[in-house]
Amino acid sequence: MRVLVVGSGAREHALVLALAQDPQVTALACAPGNAGTAAVAEQHGLDVQDGAAVVALARDWTADLVVIGPEIPLVAGVADAVRAAGFACFGPGAEAARIEGSKAFAKDVMAAAGVPTASSLIVDSPADLDAALAGFTPPYVVKDDGLAAGKGVVVSEDLELARAHAMHLLDDGHPVLLESYLDGPEASLFCLVDGTTVVPLVPAQDFKRVGDGDAGPNTGGMGAYAPLPWAGETLVDELVAAVVQPVADEMARRGTPFTGLLYAGLALTSNGPAVIEFNCRFGDPETQVVLALLRTPLAALLNATAVGTLAEHPPLEWADGAAVTVVVAAEGYPGTPRLGDVISGSDAPGVLHAGTRRREDGAVVSTGGRVLSVVGTGTDLAAARADAYRRLEGVHLTGSHHRTDIGLRAEKGEVTVPGR
Structure with missing residues (x-):
């Protein structure tokens, strides 16, 4: 092939x-x-x-x-x-990809499918913003209704900060989605969908905030780990039944069946799972850890999804243990990143490239905000974390930064699902 x-x-x-x-x-x-x-x-x-x-x-x-x-x-x-x-x-x-391209469209699909999600309101005029914000309580969740590479979201207790972000989006001509805040740990569930059949992959958790302890602004993702030691054996099946299959069925009912990778970003709240967002493709950085654990040959699996024979594909096989990825970001990210710096150690095993290019002299230089993803694996989450950070020690990029706590709370047993 x-x-x-x-x-x-x-x-x-x-x-x-x-x-x-x-x-x-x-x-x-x-x-x-x-x-x-x-x-x-x-x-x-x-x-x-x-x-x-x-x-x-x-x-x-x-x-x-x-x-x-x-x-x-x-x-x-x-x-x-x-x-x-x-x-x-x-x-x-394109019609099915609107599940990510328009948050308003995704909300409409979820409402029709009976899938739990945050209550929300679309605002498309600055004149309506203050009245709309008054209908929500902190923490305020303000999102760009369209694509924003993971950086169009502000979650803040500060009303003025939330308002300023919303005004910035509106001034740029982008409708704003206001949402109620969802408590509980977050999880990313990737599912292969060929229109009707849904096959879940192992769940992961990513880290959107730029700094340790979830400090600072949102990014495209600063790291991830899989699987989730705190999730329980039945969680994935429950999420497929309550969230992913109903959405796939609703999209097929509308005549726009989804074919590809349907990514559910979820909050496992005290009232049960609720959808934060849907994406229409493999997520980054979760893909780096999920595929590190997959043992089923990938080409036939993706092809079966593409041609509609996913139901006939054998059950997926997974490696034991865990995987962790840590993103190395350029100086300035998630704002304007510093570009063009030489990277050393980028050709080592476990180092995946994002914003890079190789110059004519053979040197690898940075070309984007998220520059590399360093992946470690191990018999459990602690071993995978240790492996990832050990590999990271061999990578150098002037001015770069990364989080030091990817998967740490889960390793310590500090992540729990309310009510489970």
């Missing part, structure tokens, strides 16, 4: 590494890729939002399967173009 992966982040590096281990994969390409994917797959320059360009590359390269990693091309309808050209494609079409 010839597999073309579209994207350039650590998620795509993780996908490429997993696909490279699949004996069915005879050729592998990543477009546009990064300095890490270049060591594993053919690289091709590509505008990932240009459906015609993706189709042309798939045709020229004679791809058997196209895997679209990022949300932006999915929301733009690139998967529709690829499928219309006759290629098997892993990723939802």
